[in-house]
Every structure is written in structure tokens, then in C-alpha cells.
Amino acid sequence: MLQQLFSDMIKQDVKLFLSKCGFTQKSLNFYKKTESLIYMFNFQKSSGNSADNVMFYVNCSIYAAQLAQIQSREIVTAPKEAECHFRARIGEIVESVPDRFSITLDTNMDDLRKTLLSGLEEAIHFFDTMTSSRSIVDYYTSGPFLHLSEENFHLLLQSNDVAAAKNYLKALQEKYGTEKRWPILENKYNAIFIKYGVEFDKL
Structure with missing residues (x-):
């Protein structure tokens, strides 16, 4: 049930919001590409999840082809979070949101959605300041x-x-x-x- 709440939130609220901002979805990753950078949001489910508590992290990452070349690595078009060059939990760049989100039976989903989408909007503003390698x-x-x-x-x-x-x-x-x-x-x-x-x- 809680897992379904998480899936519905990603499918409906997060996907709708991020697609309006130019991001495309691939599984739990959302990508936005420019000429030199790929911006990425990765929704990472916690390994400690249970039937009554679904926890997840939002990873904010940027992949730079120029830095991949310096590393002598193959250039990829849909990088994994670990392949990105800038990597941070959303709470590291947006002070108003937690590092880890949690859905329990007592969670007010409207509040959680509002906090999450507000955090994503702030993170996109941060991405806007990162324009190159x-x-x-x-x-x-x-x-x-x-x-x-x-x-x-x-x-x-x-x-x-x-x-x-x-x-x-x-x-x-x-x-x-x-x-x-x-x-x-x-x-x-x-x-x-x-x-x-x-x-x-x-x-």
C-alpha cells in the first residue's frame, strides 16, 4: 500500500512537474540534457524499507562529457547516478528539505508532495547556476x-x-x-x- 503511494507520487506528481521543466523519465531517473551537461534527479529507495515505512532519497547529479573525457571514460547519454560528476543529496543543496523522505501510515501525502516538489524546484534553480564543466x-x-x-x-x-x-x-x-x-x-x-x-x- 505504501509502496503504491510512492509509485503513484512519482508517476503523477513528480513526473508531471519535472516533465514541465524539461526532464524525461527513465525508471526512477529523470534527465535533462544540454549541449555539454546532463542534469539528473534519481529517486533512490532505502534498503531498509518495510510494509509500514517506505523511505527514499533524492539524488541531484550532473554529468559532464568534458570531465568524462578527462577521466578517459566512454561518453554516455543516460548516466547512472554513480557516473555523474556532481553528486549531492537534495538536502545538501536545498536547506528546506530533508536528506531522506519517509512514507508511513501517518504521513500526510499532500504535505510530503508539497515539500518534495518545492525542493525539486529549488534544486532546479541550483542546476541553473551550474552551466558547464x-x-x-x-x-x-x-x-x-x-x-x-x-x-x-x-x-x-x-x-x-x-x-x-x-x-x-x-x-x-x-x-x-x-x-x-x-x-x-x-x-x-x-x-x-x-x-x-x-x-x-x-x-
Whole structure:
């Protein structure tokens, strides 16, 4: 019964809303393609679901062909969530919604639909600010995050933005430089800098 409520909500409310925003559905994935990026919403059911509690997550992802090329990976047209380059739970980019949704016998479905659709609308506004591979790189370098760090350096140095690459390196050194894994990461980054003929500033 609760599973049916979830399925009906996806089929009726979510599909209708996202199709109006230019997304097409494939199973529990919704895609919107531009020339250089593929935006994706993935509805992931929890492995801990039961007859009286259906939980699910909304993953917000962006796939960039340019970053896939840097990774020497085959370009795909309908990426899986794990193949995307930007990846976040909806709660990470939209503060007003939870990371995990839950449907129980006591759930007010109207309220849940309203919260979910409002969250999707806000997430689409966030997607609108991510217009290129560089947008994804800028997001992760501003953290600074280790996610995609090698790809980030490749893209920055390919585009001859040495200043941004060095600023990102310095920020990573300050954040992760005392960790045991840092020498391994540093060697990888050093090799990338050498490839582009750029001096590498060690800690």
C-alpha cells in the first residue's frame, strides 16, 4: 500500500512537474540534457524499507562529457547516478528539505508532495547556476573538496588557469596536508602539474 503511494507520487506528481521543466523519465531517473551537461534527479529507495515505512532519497547529479573525457571514460547519454560528476543529496543543496523522505501510515501525502516538489524546484534553480564543466570544478574547488580533485586540476591547467589551480592546491594542502594519505595525493597532483609544465608547490 505504501509502496503504491510512492509509485503513484512519482508517476503523477513528480513526473508531471519535472516533465514541465524539461526532464524525461527513465525508471526512477529523470534527465535533462544540454549541449555539454546532463542534469539528473534519481529517486533512490532505502534498503531498509518495510510494509509500514517506505523511505527514499533524492539524488541531484550532473554529468559532464568534458570531465568524462578527462577521466578517459566512454561518453554516455543516460548516466547512472554513480557516473555523474556532481553528486549531492537534495538536502545538501536545498536547506528546506530533508536528506531522506519517509512514507508511513501517518504521513500526510499532500504535505510530503508539497515539500518534495518545492525542493525539486529549488534544486532546479541550483542546476541553473551550474552551466558547464567549469561550474562543477568551481563548486568542488571552493570547498575545497577532494571529490574530482585530479579532474579539477586537469581542467584548470588545460584551460591555462594556473592561478586557480595553485589556489586549489594550497587550500587542499591546508585542509588535508597533515593526513597520512596526503603524500599519495601530492604525488598524483605533482604528476598532473608536470604534464602541463607548471611548477608544483610542495608543502
